[in-house]
Amino acid sequence: MTNTPTDLPLPITDTVGAWVPHGRFLRPGRAQGPLADLHFAAKDVFDVAGQPTGAGNPAWLASHPVPTASSPLVDALLDAGATLAGKVLTDELAYSIHGDNIHYGTPLNSAAPDRVTGGSSSGSAAVVAARLVDFALGTDTGGSTRVPASYCGLWGLRSTHGLLSQQGLVPLHPLFDTPTWLAHEARTFERVAAVLLPPSNFAPTRVIEASDAWAEADPAFQPLLARARDTLAQLLGAPVQALQAAAPDGLDAWRQTYVTASAFDGWQTHGAWIDSHTPEFATPIAARWRFASTVKAEDAAAARERAAGIRERVRGWLGEDGVAVLPSAASLAPLREADPLEVDGVRVRTLRITCIAGLAGLPQVSLPLRSASGVPLGISLLGPAGSDRALISLAVRLWQAMPH
Structure with missing residues (x-):
């Protein structure tokens, strides 16, 4: 920046317990x-x-x-x-x-x-x-x-x-x-x-339905996924391509690939600091770091190789002109007092969906919608690498065309 303004006291009242x-x-x-x-x-x-x-x-x-x-x-x-x-x-x-x-x-x-x-x-x-x-x-x-x-x-x-x-x-x-x-x-x-974001000339001509990813989401998502798919196809004048198996070996195998590769990556990044400072972590997060510390280099290398294959596959079915409709998560937001085992199950299903963009390195935009009962939920568009800015514009057009 060309200027270095003096920090001032924050005048915003924190009504949600969010500021550190x-x-x-x-x-x-x-x-x-x-x-x-x-x-x-x-x-x-x-x-x-x-x-x-x-x-x-x-x-x-x-x-x-x-x-x-x-x-x-x-x-x-x-x-x-x-x-x-x-x-x-x-x-x-x-x-x-x-x-x-x-x-x-x-x-x-x-x-x-x-x-x-x-x-x-x-x-x-x-x-x-x-x-x-x-x-x-x-x-x-x-x-x-x-x-x-x-x-x-x-x-x-x-x-x-x-x-x-x-x-x-x-x-x-x-x-x-x-x-x-x-x-x-x-x-x-x-x-x-x-x-x-840099400009993007992304102009999709195909709408992709990843049926196995849709199946990971709760029933509340299904009518909105279908509506988003159909509205987007109408907006673009584009055909719908249904992929019964975006992940032929199963989305849980993709999730496990992501978990192994990412955990090893995280331990290489933070393991020495964690060992030397013994920070206090919440129980679930501490368990993830313990697992990360046990991932072997050869297992991580194999996971990275599998991840490269997944990246190639997803980018292949998207091409340069495809846009996929996905749930942004597997469920509505868990209740604050939800059972930890239930929360962990939701997390696993959600990662089966979110790992698709993560492993492929691709942009995904989440649109704010609501379930039939009025609870927020997100429907996403997944696009080719570098399409971020055009994908956002497309998502806004879709959102404006849908009842919400």
């Missing part, structure tokens, strides 16, 4: 710019110069220096005029899609107060759903933006892997991490896209 204690500051953007009327928050894995980065764990906060440079995405948004309204919580080291944190709490899902926000971009989803900010930076590795977008009735994106800078970002699994954002209005979502 060290994240309550206001950093104004450039006086004039395309986003000058907007406020945003940043998930506490993004570096902001002069402010600590906590990554959802006090031991991380205490053992890492305050960054002297910001994430390029933060700088780009500030330079576009948006005002940064502090940093919001994340599941610990972003290793969850549930939305709770034993150190900082579970933020409120204003769109469904008896249900969780989803994670790991839980604080980002909470502040956007509550309209406390216009949009919020998040990340998506295994579903950490698509899932909270679905649970909270928001616009969300998993960006093409490698398209947006991961500099100044605490990694989880670098092979799969993607920075992104959530918004509650389509227009805001598109305005941010115009600042952060």
